[in-house]
Amino acid sequence: MKKILASLLCTIPFLLTAFSNPGADDLIAIQPSPQRSGDAAKGYEYLITGDILKSGVPYSYFTMINGKNETNHLNRTGKNATVDFGYNVIEREGIDVVVPTCLHCHSSTFEGKYVMGLGNTTLDFSDTKSTNFKPALNMLKMTSAKQYEIAKPFLTSAIATFPLMETEVRGVNPADKLAGILVAHRNPKTLEWSDSAMLQIPDEVVPVDVPAWWLLKKKNAMFHNALGRGDFSRFLMLSNLLTVKDTAEAREVSGHFGDVLAYVRTIQAPKYPQPVDDKLAAKGKLLFNDNCSGCHGTYGEGGSYPNFLVPIDVVQTDPMLCESFIKGKAFLDWFENSWFTEGENPAHVVASEGYVAPPLDGVWITAPYMHNGAVPTIEAMLNSKLRPKYWSRDFDKPEYDYKAVGWKYTTYTEPQKKKAYNTTLPGYGNTGHYFGDALTDAERSAVIEYLKTL
Numbered sequence: 001m002k003k004i005l006a007s008l009l010c011t012i013p014f015l016l017t018a019f020s021n022p023g024a025d026d027l028i029a030i031q032p033s034p035q036r037s038g039d040a041a042k043g044y045e046y047l048i049t050g051d052i053l054k055s056g057v058p059y060s061y062f063t064m065i066n067g068k069n070e071t072n073h074l075n076r077t078g079k080n081a082t083v084d085f086g087y088n089v090i091e092r093e094g095i096d097v098v099v100p101t102c103l104h105c106h107s108s109t110f111e112g113k114y115v116m117g118l119g120n121t122t123l124d125f126s127d128t129k130s131t132n133f134k135p136a137l138n139m140l141k142m143t144s145a146k147q148y149e150i151a152k153p154f155l156t157s158a159i160a161t162f163p164l165m166e167t168e169v170r171g172v173n174p175a176d177k178l179a180g181i182l183v184a185h186r187n188p189k190t191l192e193w194s195d196s197a198m199l200q201i202p203d204e205v206v207p208v209d210v211p212a213w214w215l216l217k218k219k220n221a222m223f224h225n226a227l228g229r230g231d232f233s234r235f236l237m238l239s240n241l242l243t244v245k246d247t248a249e250a251r252e253v254s255g256h257f258g259d260v261l262a263y264v265r266t267i268q269a270p271k272y273p274q275p276v277d278d279k280l281a282a283k284g285k286l287l288f289n290d291n292c293s294g295c296h297g298t299y300g301e302g303g304s305y306p307n308f309l310v311p312i313d314v315v316q317t318d319p320m321l322c323e324s325f326i327k328g329k330a331f332l333d334w335f336e337n338s339w340f341t342e343g344e345n346p347a348h349v350v351a352s353e354g355y356v357a358p359p360l361d362g363v364w365i366t367a368p369y370m371h372n373g374a375v376p377t378i379e380a381m382l383n384s385k386l387r388p389k390y391w392s393r394d395f396d397k398p399e400y401d402y403k404a405v406g407w408k409y410t411t412y413t414e415p416q417k418k419k420a421y422n423t424t425l426p427g428y429g430n431t432g433h434y435f436g437d438a439l440t441d442a443e444r445s446a447v448i449e450y451l452k453t454l
């Protein structure tokens, strides 16, 4: 009898966890696929100096317009030291050329310090329709035939893509739309460019928050909706589609991406810079393990990450991003029939109706939250009543809120056109993820204290 009672008691914590993790039965486990290995140091060097893109703007022209950048966050040498971290200076036929890089979107500064791999939520794509690259192309055509030829693939691509990827507010990223447009202009097998789009390009620009690179090492699929399966390194080089000439170039670039993937996997989440209340965090850990870990995993020694895709009717966050791929059959077909699925390390796309429950390492620094950056703080992520409908943050003097953990923000009672995040717009919604609502304020503070330590 005693034995039976003891075993019954033993199962109680189990049952509690199962019940307090809403929808645990519905979670879909994402299976791993083999990945390339490589040399991380070489991957880093390639990222900060390499020619992932072979076409860009002549250095002389670029510096005439932008001036020289003096921050040199990446401690680079030569001309690379004079451009922002989001650009590399490469040499093409004796000419110095500035090309945008992955780090434009995939790194940022926080309180003045450079953070590798942190999604850049300060970029402004809210006014791309008025950015006109045609005068630059015309000017180069008149002044130097050689410079014109070098800049042409980049500027042609920019002219075709920029006007179509305008977002409704600064801070969100249109990279998914960019990929959709590039694919429409390229032959899937040869990757050659065509001036007219060969696929229909949807009107919508889905706003996306850029995931932190240090999370990738735990993930079995890439992207918020687990779209990217198979060989990650193929997806990593997707932005090469901006200017790639042919498959010979794509193969050469791909040759570096085992190294880039190896480097990305070495990046660690930055440590929370302020004191943490250890006792409160310990309480928070227990609450987290009961209420959150079923989806987000456990942390610290012996921690494990379950790699779950959470169906949209369970997580209930804005559906536009995942639905755009369900509807976007032309994109999926292009990809599955393309160069990217050929060869030794094929990649594949799988559209799902839901979102990945991401690992929460370094989550304190990745505000704003959700796949579309609709929620400015973790406090509001865990208490849906606090989520602002219209809000803006100060990009010139960003102020971090160490209590609510996220960006300090201003709220409005009315929409502010493109000056404020408008959560009533399609794709920009802040609904769902109600998993913190049932906790008391004191419990939420404890969970937030714990999240600071991840």
Ligand code: HEC
Pocket: 052, 101, 102, 103, 104, 105, 106, 173, 174, 175, 176, 178, 208, 209, 210, 211, 212, 213, 215, 216, 219, 221, 222, 223, 224, 225, 235, 236, 237, 238, 239, 240, 260, 264
């Ligand atoms: C224009 C901005 C932009 C550029 C440039 C860019 N990315 Fe991304 N990247 C994104 C966005 C946005 C996402 C998230 C897309 C989604 O999930 O739907 C993303 C996703 C990723 C992910 C997946 C992360 C995850 O956890 O699922 C990796 C890895 C990545 N990019 C690597 C790269 C590399 C390497 C380059 C350069 C060759 C690059 N990106 C260039 C915007 C960009």
Ligand code: HEC
Pocket: 021, 022, 023, 024, 288, 291, 292, 293, 294, 295, 296, 310, 314, 315, 317, 318, 355, 356, 357, 358, 360, 363, 366, 368, 369, 370, 371, 372, 378, 381, 382, 433, 435, 436, 447
């Ligand atoms: C049923 C699964 C599930 C449970 C339980 C759950 N989450 Fe989540 N969580 C998700 C999913 C899925 C997302 C991504 C949603 C999106 O971006 O649309 C997410 C996103 C988040 C984010 C935002 C991450 C980012 O970088 O944008 C935070 C923070 C978070 N969850 C914390 C928690 C905490 C704390 C708990 C427990 C109180 C919890 N979650 C419980 C599935 C879950």
